[in-house]
Amino acid sequence: MNRTRISEVLKSEAIGSIFTVMGWVRTRRDSKGGFSFIELNDGSCIRGLQVIAESSLSNYQDEVKRLQTGCSIKVTGALSPSPGKGQSVELKAAEIKVFGWADPEQYPLQKKRHSFEFLRTIAHLRPRTNTFGAVARIRNSVSLAIHTFFQEKGFIYLHTPVITGSDCEGAGETFRVTSLDLDAVPLKGGMTDFSQDFFGVPANLTVSGQLEAEIYALAMGDVYTFGPTFRAENSNTSRHLAEFWMVEPEMAFCDLMGNKDLAIDLLKFIFSWVLKKCPEDMEFFNRFIDKTAIETLENLVVQDFEYLTYTEAVKVLEKAKEKFEFPVAWGTDLQSEHERYLCEKVFKRPVVLVDYPKEIKAFYMKLNEDGKTVRAMDVLVPKIGEVIGGSQREDDYDTLYERIEEAGLDPDAYWWYLDLRRFGTAPHAGFGLGFERLIQFITGLANIRDVIPFPRTPGNVSF
Ligand code: 4AD
Ligand code: MG
Numbered sequence: 001m002n003r004t005r006i007s008e009v010l011k012s013e014a015i016g017s018i019f020t021v022m023g024w025v026r027t028r029r030d031s032k033g034g035f036s037f038i039e040l041n042d043g044s045c046i047r048g049l050q051v052i053a054e055s056s057l058s059n060y061q062d063e064v065k066r067l068q069t070g071c072s073i074k075v076t077g078a079l080s081p082s083p084g085k086g087q088s089v090e091l092k093a094a095e096i097k098v099f100g101w102a103d104p105e106q107y108p109l110q111k112k113r114h115s116f117e118f119l120r121t122i123a124h125l126r127p128r129t130n131t132f133g134a135v136a137r138i139r140n141s142v143s144l145a146i147h148t149f150f151q152e153k154g155f156i157y158l159h160t161p162v163i164t165g166s167d168c169e170g171a172g173e174t175f176r177v178t179s180l181d182l183d184a185v186p187l188k189g190g191m192t193d194f195s196q197d198f199f200g201v202p203a204n205l206t207v208s209g210q211l212e213a214e215i216y217a218l219a220m221g222d223v224y225t226f227g228p229t230f231r232a233e234n235s236n237t238s239r240h241l242a243e244f245w246m247v248e249p250e251m252a253f254c255d256l257m258g259n260k261d262l263a264i265d266l267l268k269f270i271f272s273w274v275l276k277k278c279p280e281d282m283e284f285f286n287r288f289i290d291k292t293a294i295e296t297l298e299n300l301v302v303q304d305f306e307y308l309t310y311t312e313a314v315k316v317l318e319k320a321k322e323k324f325e326f327p328v329a330w331g332t333d334l335q336s337e338h339e340r341y342l343c344e345k346v347f348k349r350p351v352v353l354v355d356y357p358k359e360i361k362a363f364y365m366k367l368n369e370d371g372k373t374v375r376a377m378d379v380l381v382p383k384i385g386e387v388i389g390g391s392q393r394e395d396d397y398d399t400l401y402e403r404i405e406e407a408g409l410d411p412d413a414y415w416w417y418l419d420l421r422r423f424g425t426a427p428h429a430g431f432g433l434g435f436e437r438l439i440q441f442i443t444g445l446a447n448i449r450d451v452i453p454f455p456r457t458p459g460n461v462s463f
Pocket of ligand 1: 207208209210231239240241242244246248249386387388389390391430431432433434435436437
């Protein structure tokens with residue numbers, strides 16, 4: 001079909017040119033002068049195109065005057081300067097064709113503000129709203145920013161498996177993948193007999209592509225993954241999804257400082273990209289969702305991030321006057337209330353925390369000389385808390401072997417991971433950036449369920 005996207009029409013400002021546009025009616029308003037204003041949106045940008053439909057159109061009475069929010073139409077007409085407020089151009093319709101009607105008695109999206117909770121129940125229609133259209137465009141643009149950042153630095157984009165036989169973090173929060181008949185599970189010695197399952201062994205959805213990324217980093221230097229990850233943790237919070245996207249760079253011949261610098265460079269690159277490439281959508285979030293959205297990003301592009309150790313952070317938190325729900329003491333994991341306190345109240349900027357106690361971090365993180373802490377790195381931001389988690393990796397065979405055992409894991413299952421430390425081991429490091437947490441931070445949206453098209457959370461797998 002011969003059509004022009006509304007974003008192109010608005011950009012062109014080619015007064016007098018004939019355009020054909022197609023989209024969904026946001027509103028129709030009839031003027032006393034015997035013509036109608038139609039606000040048309042096609043998802044290409046947040047702005048709609050104002051269409052002027054004169055009563056001289058052959059289908060004016062029969063169709064145009066019956067157009068309602070949600071109808072889809074095609075309009076051909078000449079671009080004209082708009083005398084009205086709110087837009088500089090409008091399309092004077094010479095022809096309007098209706099593709100699809102939307103009965104206003106039944107169409108759930110009417111021209112009023114709907115709650116985010118309600119919109120989650122109509123995830124098949126919510127991309128037609130301003131907020132969800134803007135989120136989709138920001139996600140798209142940030143994805144390109146991420147690939148551009150790494151590609152310009154010569155990183156190889158690596159596709160790691162979604163189904164895996166290894167459990168990266170060693171935690172039991174995985175989704176099992178099976179083709180066994182769950183109503184008649186084969187047993188052997190009272191346990192499930194996985195030898196009869198599809199892979200012959202238990203298999204899971206991946207919680208992270210990191211271990212496989214390490215394999216390629218120790219062959220190619222700098223690699224990154226960007227894919228879906230799955231966690232069956234039963235945390236019904238505004239920052240957890242059961243399915244989310246993660247960006248995981250992994251670099252050989254790199255220590256924790258190089259890792260930290262890359263993380264900060266990446267975030268700054270993304271924030272300045274969004275400001276430059278998505279000004280209209282950011283303007284929208286700034287106006288309707290978070291009045292500080294743009295200012296926050298602008299500051300971050302130039303601001304230094306705070307950098308301190310876990311031990312130093314715990315001292316700061318122990319002295320805090322703030323009443324925390326969870327108490328803080330050396331050795332406990334930080335909660336998002338603590339992370340936010342550090343960013344929002346103490347340092348008023350993002351914070352990079354390093355050197356966490358080994359007990360609260362994964363087995364693969366490099367043990368420090370103190371024998372108590374590991375070269376872990378979390379990047380914390382205001383409003384969200386942790387957006388990035390990473391580390392320098394343990395590259396010593398014996399230490400790694402011990403750490404695997406300490407974590408209660410079976411070293412045999414990690415034979416290939418250990419092999420990387422037997423043959424040409426090298427210092428290496430990487431991190432995981434939670435894509436949805438990042439989008440939450442950029443847009444100011446309070447709930448992570450509203451920054452992914454189809455959220456998967458405990459009890460919710462609709463659409
Ligand atoms: O800190 P995490 O668990 O780190 C890893 O998975 C490492 N293997 C990464 C690496 O070093 N390559 O997760 C990384 C980030 C978190 O900082 C957070 O932003 C996000 O992933 N994340 C989640 N986002 C949404 N829902 C969840 N359930 C998340 N769990 C982690
Ligand atoms: Mg983490």
